[in-house]
Every structure is written in C-alpha cells, then in structure tokens.
Amino acid sequence: MRALCWTSGGELAVRQVPDPELRNDQDMIVRVRRSATCGDDLSLLAGRAPGLSPGDVLGHEFLGDVLEVGPAVRRHRVGDRVVVCASVACGACWYCRRGLPGCCDNGSTEPAAGEAEWGHPVAGCFGQPRAAGGFAGSHAEYVRVPYADVGAFTVPESVGDDRALFASDAAPAGWMGADLGAVRPGDVVAVWGAGAVGQLTARAAGLLGADRVVVVDRHPGRLLMARQHTGAETLDLRHTDVLAELRELSGGRGPDVCVEAVGGAAEEPRSLADRFTGRRRAPEALREAVHACRKGGTVFVLNGGARVVDAFPTGAVVHKGLTVRGARQHGRRYVPMLLDRMARDELRTEHLATHHFPLERAAQGYALFRDHPDDCLRAVFTPHESPSIDVRPGE
Numbered sequence: 001m002r003a004l005c006w007t008s009g010g011e012l013a014v015r016q017v018p019d020p021e022l023r024n025d026q027d028m029i030v031r032v033r034r035s036a037t038c039g040d041d042l043s044l045l046a047g048r049a050p051g052l053s054p055g056d057v058l059g060h061e062f063l064g065d066v067l068e069v070g071p072a073v074r075r076h077r078v079g080d081r082v083v084v085c086a087s088v089a090c091g092a093c094w095y096c097r098r099g100l101p102g103c104c105d106n107g108s109t110e111p112a113a114g115e116a117e118w119g120h121p122v123a124g125c126f127g128q129p130r131a132a133g134g135f136a137g138s139h140a141e142y143v144r145v146p147y148a149d150v151g152a153f154t155v156p157e158s159v160g161d162d163r164a165l166f167a168s169d170a171a172p173a174g175w176m177g178a179d180l181g182a183v184r185p186g187d188v189v190a191v192w193g194a195g196a197v198g199q200l201t202a203r204a205a206g207l208l209g210a211d212r213v214v215v216v217d218r219h220p221g222r223l224l225m226a227r228q229h230t231g232a233e234t235l236d237l238r239h240t241d242v243l244a245e246l247r248e249l250s251g252g253r254g255p256d257v258c259v260e261a262v263g264g265a266a267e268e269p270r271s272l273a274d275r276f277t278g279r280r281r282a283p284e285a286l287r288e289a290v291h292a293c294r295k296g297g298t299v300f301v302l303n304g305g306a307r308v309v310d311a312f313p314t315g316a317v318v319h320k321g322l323t324v325r326g327a328r329q330h331g332r333r334y335v336p337m338l339l340d341r342m343a344r345d346e347l348r349t350e351h352l353a354t355h356h357f358p359l360e361r362a363a364q365g366y367a368l369f370r371d372h373p374d375d376c377l378r379a380v381f382t383p384h385e386s387p388s389i390d391v392r393p394g395e
C-alpha cells in the first residue's frame with residue numbers, strides 16, 4: 001500500500017510499504033477514509049521527538065471502514081464506518097479500569113522506551129515514536145488497529161466524515177482539557193491556542209457551563225474561526241496585554257481555569273549557557289497561563305511536545321495555590337459521548353478540515369499546515385478518493 005513515511009533525509013514522502021496484517025486476535029484492519037495532520041506531528045518533524053526511523057508512517061487522527069477483523073473482535077463488523085481513537089489502550093489494565101486509558105500499561109509496543117523517557121510506559125499512539133507507541137500511522141491506505149473493541153467506535157449514520165474525524169483526537173483532547181481542568185458552571189476559562197484542540201477546548205468549556213470563554217492566539221484567521229464556531233471571545237496576543245485583559249474579563253481575579261493548547265515544541269535555548277546544556281524554556285503560553293490563572297485555579301497542559309523544559313514558574317504555582325494537571329487524551333472515556341453530541345448537532349467540527357489533499361500530496365499538506373497556520377487549521381488526507389484539491393468545506 002501507499003503511505004506517508006519519514007525518510008532517511010528527515011523528510012516526508014509517499015512510499016510503497018507492506019500492507020498491514022492482523023497480528024493479534026483483537027486487531028482489525030481499517031481502510032482509511034480521512035486522516036488529519038496534528039500539531040503533535042510538527043514537534044516530530046522539527047526533530048524534537050527522537051525515535052522516528054526511516055519508513056515510519058505518520059498520522060494518528062483518522063476514520064475509515066472496517067476491512068478485516070480478528071477472531072476476538074466483538075463490536076465491529078466488516079464494512080462498519082469507524083472513528084479510531086488516536087491513543088492506543090488495552091481496556092483491561094489497572095489504569096484502563098479506572099477510566100484513565102491515556103495511562104494504559106499495555107498500549108505501547110516498547111514500554112521500556114516510555115519508562116526511560118517519562119518514568120512509566122504510557123498509552124500508545126498511532127504514527128508516533130517508540131516511547132509513545134510505535135504503531136504505524138494513519139496517513140496510509142490501511143491501518144492495523146490493535147484492541148479494536150476498545151479504541152474504535154462506530155460512527156452514527158447522520159455524522160459526516162469531516163465531523164466524525166475529529167472525535168479521534170482533537171475533540172477528546174479538547175474535552176479533556178475542560179473536563180479535567182475542572183470547568184464549572186459560571187467559570188471564566190482561558191484557552192491558549194486557537195487551533196483545532198484549542199477551539200474544541202473552548203467549545204467544551206461552553207458546553208460544560210462556563211460563563212465566559214476566552215481564546216488567546218497570534219493568528220487572526222484562527223481567532224476569527226474560534227469566534228464563529230465556538231462562541232468564545234478572543235484576544236490577539238500581538239496587540240493585547242493578555243494578562244491585564246484576562247483580569248479585566250474575570251472580575252479582577254484572573255480566569256478560574258487556564259488551558260494551554262498551543263502544541264509544538266519548547267522555545268529554543270536563549271543564552272550561550274543554555275545552548276551548551278541544551279536547556280529549553282517552558283513555552284511562553286504555559287508561563288503566561290500560570291501567571292494569568294486566579295489564585296486557587298487550575299492550569300491544564302495539553303501540549304506534551306515540549307518534553308523537558310526549565311524556566312517553569314514554580315513559585316507562582318505554590319504562592320497562588322494552583323493545581324497544574326496534564327494528560328494524554330483519555331479517548332475511550334469521551335469518544336462515545338462526543339459522537340452523540342455530534343449526531344445531535346451540538347458539536348460541529350467540520351470547519352476544522354480546512355484543506356483536503358489526496359495522499360500523494362500529503363507532504364504539501366504538511367508544509368501548508370506548518371507554514372500557514374492562519375489559513376490551514378488541519379490538512380486532511382483522503383487515501384481512497386480524490387476530492388478536488390484544497391476544497392474548503394461549505395459552511
């Protein structure tokens with residue numbers, strides 16, 4: 001089959017790779033209809049997540065049709081249209097049984113790599129390096145889906161492909177940011193990042209009863225989309241004193257919940273000493289979220305791409321009594337509910353699919369996604385059909 005691979009030259013190219021096969025009884029093979037870019041991939045492409053090897057297939061947000069099922073798969077039949085959660089969890093370990101599939105003990109093909117990086121193995125993810133799963137990604141004609149009964153969900157007939165696609169990753173991540181960030185009715189919530197995850201965090205906060213939701217970003221096109229599609233207010237950080245504005249919007253206290261959904265990597269080392277030690281600073285958005293948050297509030301970190309950083313404002317966390325949390329998305333916990341909301345038209349996500357490309361042009365899709373974030377929110381690849389190039393979905 002054809003797939004978008006990482007090459008030895010550190011670039012992306014569509015290559016012929018072996019078709020995936022069932023390896024375990026709980027596996028199934030999905031024929032991909034849609035597969036989207038994600039900000040996480042940009043950290044990989046910038047070389048900040050070691051462990052990608054030439055020939056590895058990228059992509060983790062996808063939807064498709066069931067082509068083949070293993071003998072132990074109960075919930076899916078050949079021909080079902082399914083959305084597959086980007087993270088891979090077993091559904092049976094100590095963590096999965098406690099509703100924390102993002103912490104799954106059995107989700108990774110190389111648990112030792114996760115242990116070396118984070119102290120513990122964590123759930124896997126399609127199209128990521130070994131520490132984060134080591135499963136072939138979805139920018140391909142076909143994907144092997146392990147633990148199919150746990151990670152794949154039948155899409156209600158009334159929900160279109162471009163909407164259901166985001167139940168794979170962006171919507172559960174965004175929902176989790178608002179949910180585990182402990183958004184309560186009446187809260188003021190600030191979200192850094194107006195990309196797909198940031199917008200869906202904002203929408204989730206609204207649906208959970210937040211009184212005001214404010215999205216902060218530097219890209220006017222994304223901010224406009226956030227206003228139009230999530231009902232949030234927006235702040236353009238290029239022209240605004242963000243901390244002062246947020247305080248003004250929240251009765252002088254600061255937002256109750258601050259969610260960092262910027263994605264991408266840590267800042268480059270600044271000083272000569274930092275360059276020698278390879279030390280990177282915590283992303284600006286994270287530091288700003290900690291400073292903006294009201295005393296006793298919660299800061300939720302959705303971006304794991306920064307890996308290890310310094311210059312994290314520990315003092316502010318202590319003196320203001322903040323709760324700082326983070327998580328990889330707990331897909332299974334949210335995806336069925338999100339699909340229900342999509343079917344009820346309460347949650348609309350198709351506007352996030354700003355550009356469509358046939359798989360052959362996937363590398364161009366990434367370039368657009370990386371270099372024109374204002375214009376391209378998510379490039380969506382269609383390995384089995386070729387809608388006219390760069391179509392914008394109708395409103």
Ligand SMILES: [Zn+2]
Nearest residue numbers: 038039040169
């Ligand atoms: Zn992602």
Ligand SMILES: [Zn+2]
Nearest residue numbers: 090093096104
């Ligand atoms: Zn598990």
